[in-house]
Amino acid sequence: MGDWFTVRTWASDFSQMVADNTIGKTSFSGYSDTLAAVITETIMAVNVFAIIMGTILVLLWIERKFFARIMDRRGATMAIRSLWVGEGGEHVDWYDELPFGAGKPIRWLNGLLNNTFGSSSKYETVDRVNDRGYHGIWFLLPGLIQNVADGMKFMTKEWMVPAKADKFIFEVAPFLIITSTVMIFAFIPLSSEIYSANPELSLLFLMAIFGIAPLGVFFAGWSSNNKYTLLGGIRSAAQLTAYEIPLLVTVLSVAVLSGSLNIIEIVEFQISSGSWNLFLLPLGAGLFLITMVAEVERIPFDMPEAEAELVEGWWTEYGGMRWGLMFASEYLRSYAACLLFALFFLGGWEMPFGDSITNIIPNQDLILGSVGIGLIGLAIGMRSEYPALLAPIPLVFMSILPPVAWLLFKSWVLFALFVWIRASFHRIRTDQILEFGWRWLLPLSLVNLGIAFWLRLSAWEGGEWPLFVPGLITAIALVVFVILGIDEDTSELEGRTRPYSVYTGEVGPASPRSHEK
């Protein structure tokens, strides 16, 4: 399915028209093409930046809401609900005590809100801690503007330079970090038509720019004249360096498999060869995921900014918008990581099964593909609380989704996976991180590179993948994953949950400590 959302073509047509009508009519008409190019690039750059900056709010929203659901934590918006619903099944009718019946409208409002947004819980006696169910989608939406408020807060805070800090480097460091982070997005294509820059070796440029930020982190940590930040900066430098190498080797394997160092061509390869790279290089996808989580310094690789020991780590001394920008750069880098994963492994901007639908019903791809999705939307609509009237809305919505929306959805789902990992894991200690990176990930990434070579040279005969190749590889990956997952000593686990009784007098089951061997 071709990209019908041809923003770039529109932009270049528009700018050509502008150039022709302004300069083309003057004596400098030889420069009209240059002007057209300049205007096109400006429009595209602004568009890409606007899309990224607009949708990063969604990312932060996912982080906060998903994290809160996992943690079973009630946020501010949900807590407002307790104003009209009592706690623990008890409710004090304070408004009845007001004189002259002034409380009656409040009582009515309470009743209305209770009927719409109240809920019932299973356990009456433990109501207060258990009444955290799903209270309706309306409560989730205000969270979107939370980060706008955060941005305003950062802008109004004081930013200072510590007295003995190295002033120049202290101020250069955030500059390095944020500019290199924003530059990354110049090279990430959001669809075959929406991109800011597309040199032939865009992947190489991208990885190079991605690696500048660690330098800025190191500068920030060292120049603050603070032993905690120094520790944080050094840890960060060591960790990021250690994980750059498996990352680059994995990315190289993707490039080898797809036959090009240009990101758009990698995605085109996935579309044209009929299988996403995820099913061909599952090991590579896993490696990419782990190294990216380490590169963006999220839990479990959170050591450089570990709150418990380092009180925010390498950015302790920064305040105000300087810190706000670096905080934003952390999320921008996470976003870039998710987008890259979607581009390299998840087929980029292709609608899932879009190819199959096109093959089955040629030339009617747009309408009939959307009909299929519309039927799914109808099914969802009829099962949910929404009346069946609303069912066509998902149908219409999905049918007009431009490919860029698919790319963004995939990256958001992946970010939800990042958040899930963050909620469940602990921080790994720095020397354990480094050991893991050098001794496990690097050899595995080389193995992955070998697999990519073999696939490209031997297994691929041009055109499409024979169906069994990705199927077989995925099956092997799943089997390995399941084996690794269930490799637990159940008797030992059971022994851990049973208290050691004083009076049984028996020696408990063996609990081997593998680190001691």
Place this chain on the structure above:
Amino acid sequence: MGPQHPMTHGLWTLKVKVDGETVVDTIPDLGYIHRGVEKICESRDFTKITTYCDRLCYASANTWSHSYIYAAEDLLEVEVPERAEYIRVIAVELQRIASHLMWLGAFCPDIGNLTAFVWCLREREMMLDLLQELGGSRMHYNFPRIGGVKRDLPIGFAMRARAKIKLFLDRIQETEQLLDESTVFLVRTQGVGYAKPEEMVNWGVTGPNVRAGGVNYDVRWAHPYSVYDQLDWDVSVERPSIKGADSYDRYRVRVDEMRQSALMCLDALNKIPGGAETHYSEGDPMIISKAKERAEEGKTGFHHFEDSRGESMFYMVGGGDQRGKHPYRISIRSPMFLTIPYASKCMIGYKVADIPAIMGSFDPCIGETDR
């Protein structure tokens, strides 16, 4: 790692000498919240001291006020009706669960897991609700009285307590699974902070830390008081590795202690005798007005008590005629006062990143350390 630091669980300084990332030497510096409780109590009535003892360790208030009450009863020779003893046990064990949940909720973010923090505090809310029904407030209850307890169990308390404790026993299994099945948690806490029980006892460390070392010593059965001998419970003891108890063992012991405390509460609710005698029949004023004769000058009373963090002790010297209703001297033994120097010694040889793992696993509470 100065007084203001997210890791230290309280207000104290740990001066650490590092070589790269390895800890070479440590010096703990306490006394930031020394409030002079021992001196204040010398000019307070015996009944008024209970409120001070709640605030010694604010995370585990009931255990400290009960610890004082037993010592005061030793000094004043007061008998307690059995129903009151059962109620005291319920209050103390609920407080122990709440204290250990607070510990776990603070230990996990130290290592990086933020989810267990909220889950443990969610469980703790249930315990605090129960304690609020008993004592009237969520943190400093002033619950026991010399000769009994403040008031009887509320109507329906047993039903609510059973429901909440059963839910807690399910939920703690979930939290334990989150931690035990996470390789990262095991890698961070196993092999870190080895401590041998003989050395610990020599240093004055007691309680769950020693029980993590493989010895089932518990003041509740060694020097029994109250009705612990009539309840069904086990001492939670872990089997450590050859080098000693590591942070993982201390974590396991406390989780198991939570379970045992929960089972103890359920058992006490079953076995509590009927009646309404929750207080020594003469009531508070009689005890106080007779304090001059009961507690002559020079007469002493002390009591070793199993607090959430170890063995706490109150030593009281009566005031006699001169001092009236005040004790002459009251001396408080805090388990953490001796554990913190020991834990600081335990950290030598490990990495800076292990400091929160080790310190957190010993469960410091500075309120009782500094008194």
Place this chain on the structure above:
Amino acid sequence: MVFSLGIKTRGEYAEEAAQQVIDAAIVRWQGTGLEAEVRNHKSGMARPYVYIKCPRNHWRAVAKWLRFEMGADHCSMITGIHWPDGPDDCKWEVVAHLMRMNVINPPERGGWTKQVIRDPKILQDDDVPMEFEVSISIPDTRNPSVQSVQEVWMGADWNEKETWDLVGIDFEGHENMRRVLQPHDTPVGFHPLQRQHKIRYHDFEVMYDDAQGFGRKAIDEGKTK
């Protein structure tokens, strides 16, 4: 599968064990002025503990005897009391509370450890956990001091620091004596738990006309702390 701990059988063993300690003390320390007796707690369950009144110059020897022969391996607390109005031979008092826990390192077998789990019903003689209270009287002096038992129990280390810091009783032979609960720059000679220091405004023994104390002055006003 849990049993309950029976107290009645253990109570007898505890009496016996306490009496054994007393007998051993009388034999060992004959003629030194050491007094030992079995006392009973009057709270909760009546259980016995050993009370020893130790003369001042024998403290370290008694401590070592208690630790190594009587098995008191845990120093619970060492504290001090100031008796300005007390009898002449006891103006200061050091009270040490010890416990016999019988904690041993779990034995190793083939690379794993075996837990040490004791059933309190069957413990006898030296195995019975025991509480000790040792009281040392110091006659009137401006610089009270006793011997330090820092090398006998490590737990005595910080307890002695605290006693010196708050009460003022020095411990001879104690390394690295420093202020532990008060700030490091507290003036020398200021030990708040001594009787001459009164708490400002809170001594309820004296009634004042202004209940909130606006007109009161501190007893030690004007003096530097």
